[in-house]
Amino acid sequence: MVKYIGFRLFQALLGLWFIATLVFILSRSIGDPAEVFTARNSGVDAREIMAAKLGLDRPLHEQYLKFIGQLVRLDLGDSVSNGIPVTQILVERMPATFTLGLIALLFALAFSLPLGVLGAVYRDTPVDWVAKVMAFLGQSMPPFWLGIMLIILFAVVWGLLPPAGKGEWHSYILPGFTLGWGVMAGMVRLVRSSMLDVLDSDYVAMARAKGLPEVVVIGKHALRNALLPVLTYSSLVLGAFMNGSVVVEQVFAWPGIGTSAVQSVVRRDFPVIQGVVIVFGSFFILINLLVDIMYAVIDPRIKYTQ
Amino acid sequence: MANTSMQIVSPTTLWAVRVRSVLGGLRRAPKIPSLVLLVFMIFAAFGQWIAPYSPVAVDMAASFSPPVWHEEGSADHLLGTDKLGRDILSRLIRGARVSLSLSLFVIGLGGGVGVVLGLISGYSGGKVDAVMQRGIEVILAMPTILVALVFVFAVGRSFESVILILSPFLAARFARIVRGETLSVRERDFVAIAKVIGTPTWMILLKHILPNVFNTIIVLATLEVGHLILLESSLSFLGVGVPPPQPAWGLMVADGREFLTSAYWITLFPGLCILAAVLSLNLFGDWLRDTLDPRRRQL
DSSP states (O other): OHHHHHHHHHHHHHHHHHHHHHHHHHHHHSSOHHHHTSOTTOOHHHHHHHHHHHTTTSOHHHHHHHHHHHHHTTOOOBOTTTOOBHHHHHHHHHHHHHHHHHHHHHHHHHHHHHHHHHHHHTTTSHHHHHHHHHHHHHHHSOHHHHHHHHIIIIIIISOOSOSSSSOSGGGGHHHHHHHHHHHHHHHHHHHHHHHHHHHTSHHHHHHHHTTOOHHHIIIIIIHHHHHHHHHHHHHHHHHHHHHHHHHHHHHTTOOSHHHHHHHHHHTTOHHHHHHHHHHHHHHHHHHHHHHHHHHHHHOTTSOOOO | OHHHHOOOOOHHHHHHHHHHHHHHHGGGSOHHHHHHHHHHHHHHHHHHHHSSSOTTOOOGGGTTOOOTTSTTOOTTSTTOBOTTOOBHHHHHHHHHHHHHHHHHHHIIIIIHHHHHHHHHHHHHOHHHHHHHHHHHHHHHTSOHHHHHHHHHHHHOSOHHHHHHHHHHHHHHHHHHHHHHHHHHHTTSHHHHHHHHTTOOHHHIIIIIIHHHHHHHHHHHHHHHHHHHHHHHHHHHHHTOSSOTTSOOHHHHHHHHGGGTTTOTHHHHHHHHHHHHHHHHHHHHHHHHHHHHOGGGTTO
C-alpha cells in the first residue's frame, strides 16, 4: 500500500516535471525567448532587461535549473502586460474557477442521478429515452456553443438570467449548467448501467421478497450500491472541468483562470500562460493521484504491485 | 466431422471476412446518423463544387443578410451572411473539410502511432510495457486544451500545429486500449503456435494480433473523430485553431458572438453542424461497438 502510494507520488512528480520541461523547451526553442517573454511591441530595452532577468546569456542547462528552482519556490515570473506577479493573478482567480466547477458538479449530479435511476428502473420507456437523449446531446454538443445559445435564450430573449460575469447567485446558473451538461452525459450512463447491475443482484431480489415497498428497494438497497462508481467518477470529473472551464469561462466572461489563459494568448503574455498551464497541469495530476489513492483505499482488490 | 465445421482460416481470409462483414453490416447501420455523416463527407470531399459561393468572398453590400425564411432574407444567401457578407452556407460546406480532414489526419497520425505502441507494449510485456504505460499515463494526465493553447501560441496558428499537438493525446488513448486487447489476444493458441513455428515477431503482430484487435480500433476511431471535432472546434473558438479566413466551424461560432442579438444565424448554424456531426459519429460509433464488439459496451 505505502509502496503503491509512493510509486504514484513519484509518477505524479514525473508528470509535473514533464509539463514544466515542455513549457521550458517551448519557450526557448521558438524564436528569441526574450521576445516570447516580453509584450508584443516592446522595445529593445525591455527585451534586454528580460534577457538579463531570464539569464539568457547563460548556458541552457543553467537556465533550466534556474527555471525549475523558481518553480519550486512558486515564482512564476511577472505578467508582461501589467507587471503583476503571475502567482498573485492565479491565487486571485482560483476561487471563481473552483466555485464554477463545484456548481457544475452539483448540476451534473442533480440531473444524472434521477435520470439514470429512472432510466434503469423503467428501461425502454420514455423516461429512459429522455435520459439517453440528454446523455447523447451532452456528449455531442460543443460547450461554447451551448453557452451562447443559453445566453441568447435566457438572457437576451427572456431576460431571466444575466448573460455574463460573476455576480449574485443567479449568475452561476448558466455557466454551471453549460459546464455540467457534458459531464452529466457520462454520469447518466454510469448511473444507469450500475443501477442495472445492482437491480439484478440477489440482495435486491431479497429485499423485494421481504415485501419492502419498491421505493425503499430502489432508494435504499439499490441506489446506495450503485453510487460508488458515481462518486469515483465525480472526483475524476473535477479534472475534466479544468479543460472545460477554459472554454466556458471564456463564453461567460467568468473571472477565473481559464479566462486569464485565453486573454494572455491574445495579449501574447507568455509568463501568465506558462503559469496557468503549470498550475492547471499540477491540479489535474494531483486529482488523478488522489483518485487513484482513494481507489486503492476503498477497493482492496486493486493490485498495488506495478 | 470436426473437419467440416472447423477450417483453418488464413490471416488474409480473416481480413477479407472482416471487411465483408463490415460492409454487409453497414446496411443495418442507423439510418439518420449514417446519412448525416455521408452528407458531411460529400461536403468535405466536393465542397468547392457544391458551395454556391467562395467561403472567403467578401461582399460588404450583403453583410448581415438574414436566412431566407426571414422577411429581409433572400434566396441568394439561404442561411444568411456574416459581418463581411460571406455566405454562411458556403462557409459551413467548406468548413466540413477543415473539421473532418483535421480529425482524420490526427486519427491517422496519432491513432497509427498509438496502435503500433499499444501492440508493442501489450505483446512484449515486462519492462518495455511498464515504461510505455507510465509514459502514456503522464500524457493522459495533462489538460489537453491548455497544453494545445500554449503549444499553438508558441509555434504559431496553423492546420499542422493543431494536428501535431492533438496527435500525442490521441496516440496515448489508442495505445492504452489496443494494449489491453493485445494482452488478451497474445494468450490465445494461434499466437503460441505461430511463435512455435518461428514466425517473426513483427509478422505475429501484423498477421495474428492486429486483425483481432481491428474491430476495437475501428470503433475507437469512430468515437474519437467526434471527440476530435469537438476539441478542434473548441481550439478554433478560443482563437488557437486553424487560422482565418479558413472556414472552421468553431471559428464561425466565435465570429458571431458579437452579434448575438442582431444576427443569431452566424452562431447558430455552425454550432448545429458540429452537433450534428459529433452526435451522428457517437450514435454510429455506439452502433458499431454493439455490433462488432459487444464486450466493450462500457467504452
